[in-house]
Amino acid sequence: MFTQAMTDTALDPSKAPVPATEGASSPETDAPDGPGSTAAQALAAAGDAEQARDVAALDDSAIAAQKRLGASRAGLVQRLVYGPAPKAEELSSGAKIGKGADGKGLSRAGQAMVKAAIGCIGRGEAFEADAKLSAALRKAVAEEKGYSFTVPEEFGGAGSNYGDLALAEEALAANGLGALAVEVSGELTIGAGSLLAYGTDAQKSTFLPMLSEGRLMAFALTEVGVGVNAKKVQAYVELDEENDCYRLHATGPRAKMYITNASHGALAGLVARIGKNGRKVGLFIVELPEHDVKVGDDDPRSGKEGAKTDWGFECHSTEVSAFMANHNSRMEFENFPIPRSNQIEADGVEVLFYCLRMGRCMLAAMSAGYQRMLAADAAYFARLRTGVGGRVIKHELPRLNLGTVLGGALQSRALSHLSLQQDADGVDLAGLRDLTKSAASGTAMESQAATEHVLGGRTFHTSQRVSDSRANIHVFGVVEGEDDLILMGMVKDVTGGFTERYMAGMLGVIQSINVDDDGNPVAPQDMILRITPLTALKYPGRVVKATGRLLSNASFWALVGWIVMNGLIEVLRLPLRLVPTAWMPRYRALPKRLRGPARWAERGLRFVRWQNLGLNLWFQLELTRAQIPLQRLGKTMEHLTAIVALCYHASKQDITQQRVAELQSRRLMAKTRAIGILSDLVGMERLREVVAEVGSDIEFGRSTLITDIEPQMYAMPWE
Incomplete structure (x- = not known):
């Protein structure tokens, strides 16, 4: 794995619920713990049971890590979006x-x-x-x-x-x-x-x-076969009671690859399944041999003349063009012994x-x-x-x-x-x-x-x-999580509390009409992911049933109340837009050139709550598959938060850095304005339709732009 924590869609969509805000009650950032996140439930309702199980399992690991960290205050971005707004001193604390x-x-x-x-x-x-x-x-x-x-x-x-x-x-x-x-x-x-x-x-x-002493240490998660799908690692250990050790099996598709810092004589924290078909994923500290070893080589460690090894180990470069100055390796382990005392007693994920x-x-x-x-x-x-x-x-x-x-x-x-x-x-x-x-x-x-x-x-x-x-x-855009995918996970982090509290009921109602009278899922072609006028014409009975259930659902009326209350607050806020930024105590401490961008970005982050609500109401259960809208929302949040961080950080720096901060902020403002979310819902729908068409052509070999080109075999095949 490139920089010890590379992740993809199998890892990052599972995010832990957000703890309550210190000193204030904020239902949008106070998500209750439960047996499964709304994201996992929505995936199951949309017919993607396998991914729902993956996300639910990863949720458990994320929640456990959250508890270990013991964070006592809700996240900064959540509070910038849903309130209460962080104080200026906190924003400049970095x-x-x-x-x-x-x-x-x-x-x-x-x-x-x-x-x-x-x-x-x-x-x-x-x-x-x-x-x-x-x-x-x-x-x-x-x-x-x-x-x-x-x-x-x-x-x-x-x-x-x-x-x-x-x-x-x-x-x-x-x-x-x-x-x-x-x-x-x-x-x-x-x-x-x-x-x-x-x-x-x-x-x-x-x-x-x-x-x-300078000994290198790697983290070995990524595998040839499953990549960085943390809950589906195929490398496994089996207990060898006679020798008081585990035996690690990680060859072929199970081999570890793209492991930075992995070299002969180094240490590695290695993620492996406990038992070939076990459900638990463990973490083990492995001391890598000083050189490659094959089964049957002389084993000087045994102390017995003529003793041969019953295990093997190989470590060689992955031959990637990035991080060429570093050790970046593929490792294979055959019946490799790991002392039982080297197991870290925690879930590897x-x-x-x-x-x-x-x-x-x-x-x-x-x-x-x-x-x-x-x-x-x-x-x-x-x-x-x-x-x-x-x-x-x-x-x-x-x-x-x-x-x-x-x-x-x-x-x-x-x-x-x-x-x-x-x-x-x-x-x-x-x-x-x-x-x-x-x-x-x-x-x-x-x-x-x-x-x-x-x-x-x-x-x-x-x-x-x-x-x-x-x-x-x-x-950099791939290691530590592929950017677009972790942005979608970030959206889930920030909006998860709101979704759990206000949207779960509506999504549950839609889920309930996707089963027949016997409780079995309807056929995929009859599954309803969004209730629209066209849906009502095609499935009038199911839509009427859903409407009745929705009107009797407490969380639906809680959502209505949230919309009314927050709408009124926004109306009352409108006159404040006429107040010069220099008159507002929050921004008075900022340099003059940074006040406008900071205020603009904070207002934009408050509007994200409405953008998220709009996407949920428009796409409903289909939002589990609608990556383009979520990516746009994530990029908007990224730009706006970056402006806020820049302005408050630069307020503590010299004038040259303040000039740079203003320039970067204004560039980010232009980028943010160019992202259409609620103003381009219809356009996004059409874009997604065309993406689906082009993707289908590629999937089934119909795209004439590439049908006459023989593709090169990818590196490190897993078959």
Whole structure:
């Protein structure tokens, strides 16, 4: 798996219910615990029983991780949408991280680690001849406790916090060591993080000092066969009581692949099913052999002359073009022994959910660093290069491109720091962690293109770090969760409480008319996912029955009450739009240039509640399949939250960063205005119809644009 917590639709659609808001009652963000989320129930009602089971199972793991975290306050994005609105001090709290322990940024431990790493670049020791991170670099970083940066001192670590780690990660990426930042992030967020949260005292005492010495640690989830479908992993262990160990079987389709930090002699937290056909998914700490081993090789560990191994292990590169400086491996295990004491007593997927939040925050910090590096190199070129009409830096479009890169860097930093401070303050990161990652990877891609427009062909020269960064930046949109998919999961996070309380009754009524008199599901072609005038003409009896049940449903009238109450509040708010922003105490503390964008974005986030309601009423049960509307809503929420984070973060920075924040905010405002949701429901319907037609042509081999092309076989076939 690329950066230790890669996820897809099988993982991210399951999100934990949101805890109640501290100090206030907010039914939209106070979702009751239950046997299954509305999302799982809606999927079942829509006829997708298999995915409903997957989502319900993942919900359980997410809820367990939520309880382990013990967040005491509802998520920031939920409160921006449904209220009560966060105070300005909370929105700017992430800026405290940028000040560091001494008020000047990096902590002393962070400074030492970064200085040691950059020193290796200066001495030409950072990379091997094959462009991999060098042993000398790893040794220098380990000596400064970089690989145990957040490990408590009692286990030999530096004892720093995640805020300090984010600053160090950004500094490494900004100075051409993004690959090292990736390595350290994986080591600490889900390696040490899983041990610290779920490991026994004995496991911590055994393995954490190894990290402090610089030993790498991977997280092995992704498989050749099922990818990152966390609840469907096929690798499995069986108990070997005679030897007091588990035997791991992970070959062929069960093999682990895309595992960053996996190398001979490293550690790995490995997710495997307990029993070949078992339902429980476990997590095991595996000490990887120093070299490949085949069944029947000499076994010097047995102490018996002529003894042969009864197990096998292989580890080799996945040959991907991204993260080429890192170890990224495919691993196969045949009857591989794992001591029973190495099992972490927790659901492997729960541990993954627990650690995801930090992985996504660190990706945003790395993204900020990468983009600062791009901006520095492009600005240096633009100041020196003379083109048509003078130096490149004098022209408006190159300046816009450079501003785009700086804006992406500042946005990624603001979101990363805000998320980390929220986590430290006991606030649920549901919603914020996901859009932070999506926004950071999106701006990184945009910044790469903007840099190419400034530097031109030199961007692609093999000697340039700007060129080296390209593949890594591209893959940011896939690792730690594919962006579009985690945005849809983010929408579920933010709106889940409202859906559970107000929409579940309506969806349940629709579900009830999709069964016959004997309680069996109706035929797929007769299933009703939306009640519309056309539905009433086709199935008048079932629609009349549904209408009667709806009118007698308490949650329906609760929804009506919510609409009336919130509608009245919006009407009463209208005169406030005439009040100048400078007169409003909430925005008075912001720099003048940032007041308007901040107010506009906060108003837009309040309107998201109506956009979500409109999509639910329009699509009803079909919303379980309508990915395009959910993606649009998620992208809207991402842009608006990014503006808020930018404005409040920059209010604590110097004037140059405030200018960058305004530029980025205005670019995001333009993007948000271009997204049609309620204003384009009919257009979205037609778009989805055409997508279905084109998709069907592709699925059944009818698309004449590609029918005469022989496709290349994909890498690592699972058949």
